[in-house]
Amino acid sequence: MDGDAQSIPRGWAIARLGDVIPKARPKIQADPKSSLPFIGMDHIEPESFHLIGQDSFAKMKSAGSYFRPGDVLYGRLRPYLNKIHRAKFEGVASAEFIVLPSSEFYDGDFVKYLLHQRKFVDFAMSRSSGDRPRVKFDGISDFEFPLPPLNEQCRIVEKIETLFARLDKGEEALRDVQRLLARYRQSVLKAAVTGQLTADWRAENADRLEHGRDLLARILQTRRETWDGRGKYKEPTAPDTTDLPELPEGWVWASGNQLFSWSSGKFLPTKKQAGGEIPVYGGNGVNGFHDDYLIAEPTMVIGRVGAHCGNVHLTTGPAWVTDNAIYATLLPSECDLRFLTMLFRRAKLGESSKGGAQPFVNQEALNSTLVPLSPVAEQLEIMARLDADSSNSNAIEAACKTELVRSAALRQSILKDAFAGRLVAQDPADEPAAALLARIKETRAAAPGQSRRRARA
Structure with missing residues (x-):
């Protein structure tokens, strides 16, 4: 952890991920009679938290990771993809996910954003191994971070989501431009191969073509x-x-x-x-x-x-x-x-x-x-016009990409401020994080032999 405890806001505490979040939820075996939905790695969009699809667990041939509403699904395969999602329903995820259970002791969305920050992504990559890099819960459980009081976690999440919503609108507008640009390029190419692009030029040069x-x-x-070539010309x-x-x-x-x-x-x-x-x-x-x-x-x-x-x-x-x-x-x-x-x-x-x-x-x-x-002369004119148009389109495309990169960097800056205590004001009335950690520890110690409830498939 960079810095020391003196550099964190009053009421916060330095914690390890494993001090706050219990062991990940267990795996469950494949069950052709299951009615639960299934979330695979391809169903979560990189960097965005968005769920873009799902399947049926009954179709799966291998074990999966059970999850409940409020749990955080963390993609352990290729951590640099930053695939994270907070579940809104009960289901089973691919075994390539670590399922972090929801709890009364922390805000699930706070955890989601904690894992999304670049600092954690880099940490997870440093703990990954294999040609297809993966991490285990034990590999990320010693990640250290400044833990705010529970009430402040909720305020931080609210502020992050307000700021991210503004960025979402800007990014969607940029993607709209990209989609329009793609359609425009296709329309220009269609005009090129149908002769519409050079109709004026062809009319002016008809007698010379x-x-x-x-x-x-x-x-x-x-x-x-x-x-x-081989054989007689055909x-x-x-x-x-x-x-x-x-x-x-x-x-x-x-x-x-x-x-x-x-x-x-x-x-x-x-x-x-x-x-x-x-x-x-x-x-x-x-x-x-x-x-x-x-x-x-x-x-x-x-x-x-x-x-x-x-x-x-x-x-x-x-x-x-x-x-x-x-x-x-x-x-x-x-x-x-x-x-x-x-x-x-x-x-x-x-x-x-x-x-x-x-x-x-x-x-x-x-x-x-x-x-x-x-005609050859028209071929050259078509390509000249396409080149000129492409130059303009490429400039617009580059500007969109630059702004999207800037927006992504701004998201990381927001998260950096959030986890440094600079995003919202501290409230002295909040229960200190040290007391929260003590309650978590006491709760775990009180039930050391508690067996896990078997997940229903």
């Missing part, structure tokens, strides 16, 4: 003349556009196999990556670095299998592509590669992926993907 049909013919002619079949939306004048529908050829990446386990300057791309983008490359020029990389199938990435130079992805070859030099990458991202390849538990995208699916091809 090469038709997309002629551009596609040039691309195919170049491929015929430079073909050095002319791509023109796509059936009967049921497709009408495109702006000068645009044309093109298929993936009219624009590109495709190659699968090559297996490169993490332990074999040499850590050079060449980025290694998988379905989720860059996942390491190597000293060799599979393709020298910039290309489009598409996730082939699993959760990242259909994700589209653009390399900027030499790159290695793993077998979890497919990359484009025979790139049409006549087109803007960034524009084509944007088109394939908008195609939402992952939504049309095949397979069940393990979805995948193959070269056949990419060959049959249809995208709207505009």
Whole structure:
């Protein structure tokens, strides 16, 4: 504990968590007949105390941590996630929670905020162990903190919640801006691929634009003349556009196999990556670095299998592509590669992926993907407008993130003041914390052999 007892307010006392809170509630075994709700780690939002879902304990195959209304659920797995919730109903939590029971001797919300402060998070992390860090109650029970009188705990909680409510409103407004910004970005991209974004520019330059049909013919002619792939060159079949939306004048529908050829990446386990300057791309983008490359020029990389199938990435130079992805070859030099990458991202390849538990995208699916091809000059204008718009949007997004970080820091400042006795006034009439600790100790000593009531499932 930093400082000494002289630095805490009058009526407060230095205490250990285990001096105040009894042992965590016991585990209960799985019960397919249980009617109790179940709270898992995914059901509590990090940093916010919010319960965002629940399940049925009857579905669970392993033991859980029983809780009652008013108990505090503390996520012991990866303490840095700061998953804390005060229960409003009876139920069972994942065994990855430590359940701190409610008590007449302390305010449960005070405990909730005590565990939420950064000082405790750092302490819990220092007591965690394993590849998936966890803490036990014994590991956090010796955390020292200044304990205020019980009545002051209630006043502190009331003040914290008043101040946090103001911050909540500000943060929600910022998140509203982020949501609106995300929708706006999607609308701009939709306008880009439908021609609406450059309708004015196209009207002004109509007499100087090469038709997309002629551009596609040039691309195919170049491929015929430079073909050095395996076997005889096979002319791509023109796509059936009967049921497709009408495109702006000068645009044309093109298929993936009219624009590109495709190659699968090559297996490169993490332990074999040499850590050079060449980025290694998988379905989720860059996942390491190597000293060799599979393709020298910039290309489009598409996730082939699993959760990242259909994700589209653009390399900027030499790159290695793993077998979890497919990359484009025979790139049409006549087109803007960034524009084509944007088109394939908008195609939402992952939504049309095949397979069940393990979805995948193959070269056949990419060959049959249809995208709207505009004249080259319009491709460049579209990307210039998107870049300008993205610059403005990114500035707004950065400002929102900065304010959210600032708000989170302000929450921690409020908690720091709260647990230093600076948030509310002390009342000399309150029972001193030392007397409260003595009552807790006496109560425990009076029932040393009291058996726990068996939790009902």
